[in-house]
Amino acid sequence: MGSTSEGDHGFAGVGRRALIKRSAALGLVSVPAMSFLSACASGGGDDTGAGTAEGKTSKGNPFGAKKGSKLDVVVFKGGYGDDYARAWEADFGKKLGITSSHTGTQEITGKLQPRFNAGNPPDIVDDSGAQKINIDVLYKNGQLLDLAEVLDAPSVDDPARKVRDTLIPGTLDPGMQEGKIVALNYIYTVWGLWYSGKLFEEKGWQPPKTWDDFLAICKDAKSQGIGGLAHQGKYPYYINVALMDLIAKKGGLDAMKAIDNLDPKAFVGSDAAQAAAEAVYEVVEKGYLMPGTNGLSHTESQTRWNQYKAAFITCGSWLENEQLKQTPPDFDMKFLPMPPLSGSALPFEAIRAGSGEPFVIPSKAGNLPAAKEFMRRMLSKEWSTLFAKQANSLTILKDGVDPGVRLRPGTQSTVEASKAAGDHTFRYLYTEWYGEMGTALEAASNELMARRIQPKEWLKRCQAAVDKQAKDPASKKNHRD
Amino acid sequence: MRKGQYRFVTGFLLVPVALYLIFVIWPYIQTIGYSLTDWKGQSQTFRFVGLDNYRALFQDDIFLEAVWHNILFLIFIPVITILLALFFAFMLNAGGRSRAGGVRGVEGAAFYKILYFFPQVLSLAILAVLFNAVYRSDGGGLLNGLLIKTGLVDADNPVEWLNEPNMVLWALMVVVVWHGVGFYLVLFSAAMQSIPRDIYEAALIDGASRNQSFFRITLPLLWDSVQTAWVYLGIVAMDMFVLVSAMTQNMGAYGGGPDHHSDVMSTVMMRNFLYYGKSGYACAMGVVMLLLTLVLSVVTLRATRRERIEF
Numbered sequence: 054m055g056s057t058s059e060g061d062h063g064f065a066g067v068g069r070r071a072l073i074k075r076s077a078a079l080g081l082v083s084v085p086a087m088s089f090l091s092a093c094a095s096g097g098g099d100d101t102g103a104g105t106a107e108g109k110t111s112k113g114n115p116f117g118a119k120k121g122s123k124l125d126v127v128v129f130k131g132g133y134g135d136d137y138a139r140a141w142e143a144d145f146g147k148k149l150g151i152t153s154s155h156t157g158t159q160e161i162t163g164k165l166q167p168r169f170n171a172g173n174p175p176d177i178v179d180d181s182g183a184q185k186i187n188i189d190v191l192y193k194n195g196q197l198l199d200l201a202e203v204l205d206a207p208s209v210d211d212p213a214r215k216v217r218d219t220l221i222p223g224t225l226d227p228g229m230q231e232g233k234i235v236a237l238n239y240i241y242t243v244w245g246l247w248y249s250g251k252l253f254e255e256k257g258w259q260p261p262k263t264w265d266d267f268l269a270i271c272k273d274a275k276s277q278g279i280g281g282l283a284h285q286g287k288y289p290y291y292i293n294v295a296l297m298d299l300i301a302k303k304g305g306l307d308a309m310k311a312i313d314n315l316d317p318k319a320f321v322g323s324d325a326a327q328a329a330a331e332a333v334y335e336v337v338e339k340g341y342l343m344p345g346t347n348g349l350s351h352t353e354s355q356t357r358w359n360q361y362k363a364a365f366i367t368c369g370s371w372l373e374n375e376q377l378k379q380t381p382p383d384f385d386m387k388f389l390p391m392p393p394l395s396g397s398a399l400p401f402e403a404i405r406a407g408s409g410e411p412f413v414i415p416s417k418a419g420n421l422p423a424a425k426e427f428m429r430r431m432l433s434k435e436w437s438t439l440f441a442k443q444a445n446s447l448t449i450l451k452d453g454v455d456p457g458v459r460l461r462p463g464t465q466s467t468v469e470a471s472k473a474a475g476d477h478t479f480r481y482l483y484t485e486w487y488g489e490m491g492t493a494l495e496a497a498s499n500e501l502m503a504r505r506i507q508p509k510e511w512l513k514r515c516q517a518a519v520d521k522q523a524k525d526p527a528s529k530k531n532h533r534d
Numbered sequence: 535m536r537k538g539q540y541r542f543v544t545g546f547l548l549v550p551v552a553l554y555l556i557f558v559i560w561p562y563i564q565t566i567g568y569s570l571t572d573w574k575g576q577s578q579t580f581r582f583v584g585l586d587n588y589r590a591l592f593q594d595d596i597f598l599e600a601v602w603h604n605i606l607f608l609i610f611i612p613v614i615t616i617l618l619a620l621f622f623a624f625m626l627n628a629g630g631r632s633r634a635g636g637v638r639g640v641e642g643a644a645f646y647k648i649l650y651f652f653p654q655v656l657s658l659a660i661l662a663v664l665f666n667a668v669y670r671s672d673g674g675g676l677l678n679g680l681l682i683k684t685g686l687v688d689a690d691n692p693v694e695w696l697n698e699p700n701m702v703l704w705a706l707m708v709v710v711v712w713h714g715v716g717f718y719l720v721l722f723s724a725a726m727q728s729i730p731r732d733i734y735e736a737a738l739i740d741g742a743s744r745n746q747s748f749f750r751i752t753l754p755l756l757w758d759s760v761q762t763a764w765v766y767l768g769i770v771a772m773d774m775f776v777l778v779s780a781m782t783q784n785m786g787a788y789g790g791g792p793d794h795h796s797d798v799m800s801t802v803m804m805r806n807f808l809y810y811g812k813s814g815y816a817c818a819m820g821v822v823m824l825l826l827t828l829v830l831s832v833v834t835l836r837a838t839r840r841e842r843i844e845f
Binding site: 162166169170172183184186187189190191193194195196286287288289290340343344345346347348349350353357488489491492495496497499500503505 | 574575576577578579666669670671672673674675678689690691692694695696697699783784785786787791792793794805808809810811
């Protein structure tokens with residue numbers, strides 16, 4: 054989940070209601086099953102790719118993108134909007150004479166699943182959001198192009214270097230399936246806590262460097278009628294940012310990899326996991342959560358936090374752009390690495406960082422040369438700066454933003470946090486690799502936050518999810534060292 | 535029939551039948567086919583796995599729990615909705631006792647009818663937004679706001695209506711009932727108005743009470759409408775997809791939370807189909823849903839069959 058706009062799902066099925074009523078009037082009692090069944094059936098279709106539209110290759114056009122051809126772009130319109138993509142497409146048309154058809158949508162699955170199935174997918178897709186098609190699923194079906202060709206092409210800014218060498222190290226990893234890069238996670242994201250610089254100044258709080266400092270601020274906030282920690286309870290993905298970050302910091306990278314590698318002692322038997330669960334549970338038990346936060350959606354709780362109803366919130370760096378309209382002008386949004394528990398293996402500065410928002414090129418795209426060229430240009434300084442301006446976020450291109458561009462305070466603080474972190478970054482991959490296990494971990498965390506289970510039970514449930522995933526024969530191919 | 539007439543009629547029937555076969559029956563058959571494979575939903579490559587999906591299905595706690603939730607909905611939604619609608623319809627049409635001794639509704643019946651029908655014009659999507667605001671889990675929610683103001687609920691611990699395992703199904707049911715009662719009220723009203731007045735008046739002269747005239751006259755003469763309502767509401771109860779996915783806590787995708795306590799068959803199916811990429815498995819769920827719904831409709835129609843009363 055690179056960025057999120059989950060609030061809207063479910064609405065796709067609305068039209069069915071009218072259908073059901075009408076059909077029921079005809080005496081078709083079995084209609085609900087029917088409408089699902091017909092959703093189930095694929096359109097069939099042939100599996101032949103159509104890699105036409107090949108033009109002449111040249112130094113500035115290594116893939117031979119053909120002038121006058123068309124490019125079909127589908128972009129997830131979530132926390133980052135889709136203005137940046139329109140700006141790119143306009144530039145692409147101007148420079149290469151290739152016009153684009155643009156689709157900005159939150160319903161990636163609904164719009165694209167039938168097209169993938171029928172063998173006529175778009176040329177380039179930002180496959181993100183709550184309704185993304187999971188990358189592992191697409192990959193297993195042979196629908197994704199191996200991006201090595203793009204990554205080994207000469208960079209737009211410096212033709213002497215390969216595109217691959219102009220990126221922030223490690224940012225390609227999450228797009229890897231069985232050793233091949235099949236998704237370009239374009240946006241550089243950091244995850245952690247966020248606070249309002251203004252509120253902290255008013256209250257005289259210092260950004261906490263340790264978990265105890267964090268608890269002290271929560272306590273003080275509570276005594277003044279403000280919530281301590283807010284989280285996007287309806288989507289337990291977010292509280293797992295806190296829980297999993299604490300595990301990684303406490304136990305180091307091995308504790309993190311144990312989860313990704315489905316270790317039989319990833320949770321039960323892991324001191325780091327136990328310490329993290331107990332720490333977060335303490336926040337719940339002491340009443341430091343913003344009241345009601347467990348049941349709020351991401352926009353609801355983030356907006357409450359913007360109204361100074363809570364000191365901290367967990368989120369990734371899409372937060373600033375997503376909340377642009379709700380944030381007071383003097384809010385002074387700031388990023389904070391997760392404050393570590395005592396005796397942590399990683400320092401305070403360490404952050405969960407990496408790339409999100411996967412862009413993919415379908416292997417059966419109609420205009421492959423133009424799609425590859427488009428992706429190559431995404432990794433140019435010009436387009437990276439366009440993105441930073443339009444979407445208030447960084448890209449995986451090293452120093453990818455023109456120094457003349459002034460960033461918003463939250464984005465600026467993530468730049469500083471990344472610099473301070475240096476090599477101390479970590480990144481979970483189970484969220485990309487194992488959708489079903491991720492869901493089970495989230496469900497368990499929600500129960501923990503609602504005080505329906507204790508840390509011990511949480512560990513057991515998480516371990517059960519890991520063990521279940523480990524038994525699935527399809528899980529064996531993913532491993533990280 | 536005259537010569538050529540058969541051909542003429544058949545010609546007209548052929549197109550709809552063909553459309554029905556292509557768009558209704560063929561997907562059914564495809565689904566049954568897919569349910570025997572490990573299809574992942576994003577391409578046409580899959581392996582035949584026989585009945586493995588079905589075997590897995592009967593050990594899938596989440597799906598079995600979802601079936602149970604649908605059954606609960608199936609029991610409560612029609613009963614509550616129909617009882618309320620009948621009660622209101624009766625009050626609006628025959629509940630009042632005028633001074634002159636005739637049979638009529640309570641004062642302002644026409645106005646109430648419009649008022650009650652109002653929820654029906656809202657789409658389910660709007661309904662979800664509306665009730666999300668009602669059930670909101672902090673002081674900003676309608677219910678929590680009221681309860682906190684009246685001191686019944688502690689402001690620091692508001693009720694998380696949709697995040698309580700024991701409450702979430704009922705919270706959803708309230709929405710469906712609120713939405714449906716008005717429609718069935720109007721349906722029953724129309725049926726009641728076609729009951730001849732003199733039957734009531736005769737009963738009234740014989741000294742029948744309101745209860746007696748309801749149970750002895752209204753209900754038997756309304757039976758066809760009640761049966762129809764039952765079938766419609768049964769369909770609603772077997773579905774519930776939109777409300778669950780738009781209102782309840784996220785379980786990866788399509789709602790169903792907290793911890794699958796509000797999952798219904800359709801949300802579990804869609805999650806497996808699209809989010810987990812277990813499309814063949816989801817098709818098996820679809821087939822089971824089809825069978826369940828068929829059994830259900832046969833049972834409903836059989837169980838409610840009784841002699842028609844002509845008037």
